[in-house]
Amino acid sequence: MNATAAVLDTRADIPSAFDVAGLALARDLRLAFRKRDEIVQPLAFFAVVTTLFPLAITPELSRLREIAPGVLWVAALLAALLALEHLFRDDARDGTLEQYALCGRSLTWLLYAKTAAHWVLTGLPLAVLAPFAGMALGVPVRAVGGIVITLAIGTLALSLIGAISAALTLGTRRGGMLLSLLTLPLAVPILIFGAQATELAMRAQSFAAPLELLAAFAVLGVTLAPLAAAAAVRISLE
Amino acid sequence: MSWTWFHRLGSPPYVYRLARTLTPWFAWPAALLIVAGLYGGLVLAPPDYQQGDGFRMIYVHVPTAYLSIMIYTSMGIAAAVGLIWRMKVAHAVAASCAPIGASFTVAALATGSLFGRPMWGTYWEWDPRLTSELLLLFLYLGYMGLRSAFDDAQRADRASALLAIVGLVDVPIVHYSVIWWNSLHQAPSLLRLGRPTIYTASMLVPLLFMIFGFTLYFVAVLLMRLRGEVLRRERAASWVKEALAS
Numbered sequence: 349m350n351a352t353a354a355v356l357d358t359r360a361d362i363p364s365a366f367d368v369a370g371l372a373l374a375r376d377l378r379l380a381f382r383k384r385d386e387i388v389q390p391l392a393f394f395a396v397v398t399t400l401f402p403l404a405i406t407p408e409l410s411r412l413r414e415i416a417p418g419v420l421w422v423a424a425l426l427a428a429l430l431a432l433e434h435l436f437r438d439d440a441r442d443g444t445l446e447q448y449a450l451c452g453r454s455l456t457w458l459l460y461a462k463t464a465a466h467w468v469l470t471g472l473p474l475a476v477l478a479p480f481a482g483m484a485l486g487v488p489v490r491a492v493g494g495i496v497i498t499l500a501i502g503t504l505a506l507s508l509i510g511a512i513s514a515a516l517t518l519g520t521r522r523g524g525m526l527l528s529l530l531t532l533p534l535a536v537p538i539l540i541f542g543a544q545a546t547e548l549a550m551r552a553q554s555f556a557a558p559l560e561l562l563a564a565f566a567v568l569g570v571t572l573a574p575l576a577a578a579a580a581v582r583i584s585l586e
Numbered sequence: 587m588s589w590t591w592f593h594r595l596g597s598p599p600y601v602y603r604l605a606r607t608l609t610p611w612f613a614w615p616a617a618l619l620i621v622a623g624l625y626g627g628l629v630l631a632p633p634d635y636q637q638g639d640g641f642r643m644i645y646v647h648v649p650t651a652y653l654s655i656m657i658y659t660s661m662g663i664a665a666a667v668g669l670i671w672r673m674k675v676a677h678a679v680a681a682s683c684a685p686i687g688a689s690f691t692v693a694a695l696a697t698g699s700l701f702g703r704p705m706w707g708t709y710w711e712w713d714p715r716l717t718s719e720l721l722l723l724f725l726y727l728g729y730m731g732l733r734s735a736f737d738d739a740q741r742a743d744r745a746s747a748l749l750a751i752v753g754l755v756d757v758p759i760v761h762y763s764v765i766w767w768n769s770l771h772q773a774p775s776l777l778r779l780g781r782p783t784i785y786t787a788s789m790l791v792p793l794l795f796m797i798f799g800f801t802l803y804f805v806a807v808l809l810m811r812l813r814g815e816v817l818r819r820e821r822a823a824s825w826v827k828e829a830l831a832s
Contacts, residue, residue: 526731532724
């Protein structure tokens, strides 16, 4: 066997970009399940924030019901935003992110994996928990399905947009506040369409229109955000 | 087509001298147009039959609101040029745009809210235009915040350039989602801010004067800030000493 064939053989041993992304996804999920704080804390934060509103405004369910969609969405966005800080920080600190960038496989696919893992670990649990918090605010049971679907899509879009700003703020000293300032104005469409869909679901009306706009925004995020996040990670690692 | 003019724009000394030469060519026409526009708008134009003299606020409000968006677009384009062609001067242009754009956004918000007092009876109404203007201000603040969060100038340039490009894609989406938000929540306001019905040429011509005048004023201020920005970045270079000595 000549040298060229040997080189080709070793190249065949290296996993493809897709396999590497799968491994990164599995790694992130395994790490999070071993150290459950990162899953539990955003949920606890979400529960605490939604508890503050009845305390601050009124215990009357009829009045809470009016503001429930807004409260749920603002609390969920803030909880997901706080979790975003951890998206890259630990991996950047121990050098994993640098190895991702250097491994010769698409960094964009690796960031797809990291963002997907982040959404599974924070967005999905928030979407599942939100109906319970909503019922405590007087949301009728028929709105549960709508709340879960819209929050699941909305947190996915937020994870994708947030991945860009999380990567941009990696190299800075005061990350947290800046991360919120960068992400929230960009994420306004999520809040608008998400809260609207929830409100329509509560009134037992069709919430397809805002849900579709929210999904369109998420699709745009799926298409473009990891590319921008990969560029941002490369800038941060320079 | 020859690209030498483009390559020359990559040279800080050339841009510094060009900016110094061009500044009066924008500043003086801007001053003349603004004075003419103010005279035409505040004195010559008749009062609006519905809004009275209050409508004259548009002569400042409309140009500032238009510039706040125009400058964000210019900033995004300059940032993209800087990121793609690794052009230091383009980054300096983007960095100089941000504070000017933020100031025009504040001016648009302030005049909008003063305009709102006689028209709506309150200083602040969650009108879609005012709200998206406010979000634009947050985007400017985020851009400037990110820029100042880095110690290293090059990383600040490249990171903020990426943010400006992301913003460029997102700004129209944010704008229209705010407009749909409002139209679904409440009936349109009685009077649309920034879109008064202009009937006569004596009302319209001063507004066009003001828009062109403010645009030229923006370019003049941008050129002045750009000179400062280029000097600050090139402070170690020998041409700076020569330029400042002459």
